[in-house]
């Protein structure tokens with residue numbers, strides 16, 4: 079269980095960004111972290127990852143507060159992996175295998191064990207064929223998957239993914255979601271895609287005014303919350319509301335089922 083409790087963060091010159099943000103990720107759960115551009119999603123992920131130390135408040139893993147010491151951060155990163163929005167901020171090795179095996183080698187695994195972890199991660203993300211490729215030759219979507227493989231190779235309990243679908247084409251998004259579905263880790267995905275959040279997440283967490291409203295995906299039907307967060311209603315909920323069929327359909331199939339049910343009634 080990973081938690082942020084009453085986290086406060088401000089940047090010099092930018093004023094307060096998070097003013098008491100709390101978030102809970104239970105083991106194996108999928109939380110979509112939503113909010114307008116500049117609302118503080120990335121900032122909160124960085125706090126959860128231990129990459130940024132909040133002014134006040136606490137991040138804890140299984141109830142143990144995160145210690146911002148070398149040992150504390152090292153222990154945290156073994157279990158909690160952050161994947162940055164821009165793969166070019168994360169990739170630094172010449173080729174894919176080197177890059178993905180960097181983390182496992184750094185954990186102290188021997189060459190063979192690190193290679194095995196790397197192969198496993200590349201397989202899980204459907205990019206085994208990229209193993210020997212220079213990273214600079216890859217497409218944006220491929221580079222994004224390589225950075226994700228690097229995190230997966232650490233076999234973390236928690237994956238924190240900053241805008242993992244941004245910049246991907248529709249097929250790329252579908253492939254990424256399919257790959258994520260095969261992982262057992264708890265996940266927080268920061269996104270401003272409300273449709274994706276509703277379809278994918280077990281819970282949503284909406285950043286608004288420096289704080290977080292967390293709850294079931296049906297929270298995305300709350301017009302007042304959405305407006306204050308500068309988000310729109312997911313299309314499935316909009317359509318259901320316009321047709322007067324009610325419910326919280328999460329994808330096309332669920333909308334169609336609700337409409338069919340309405341027609342039978």
Ligand SMILES: Nc1ncnc2c1ncn2[C@@H]1O[C@H](COP(=O)(O)OP(=O)(O)O)[C@@H](O)[C@H]1O
Nearest residue numbers: 089092095113114115116117118119120121122
């Ligand atoms: N390193 C930084 N220095 C100064 N201001 C920053 C820095 N990082 C983020 N900010 C500001 O903090 C606010 C929240 O940023 P961010 O967490 O990146 O939001 P989001 O990911 O929701 O778009 C924005 O106003 C942004 O300009």
Ligand SMILES: [Mg+2]
Nearest residue numbers: 119120121240
């Ligand atoms: Mg961001």
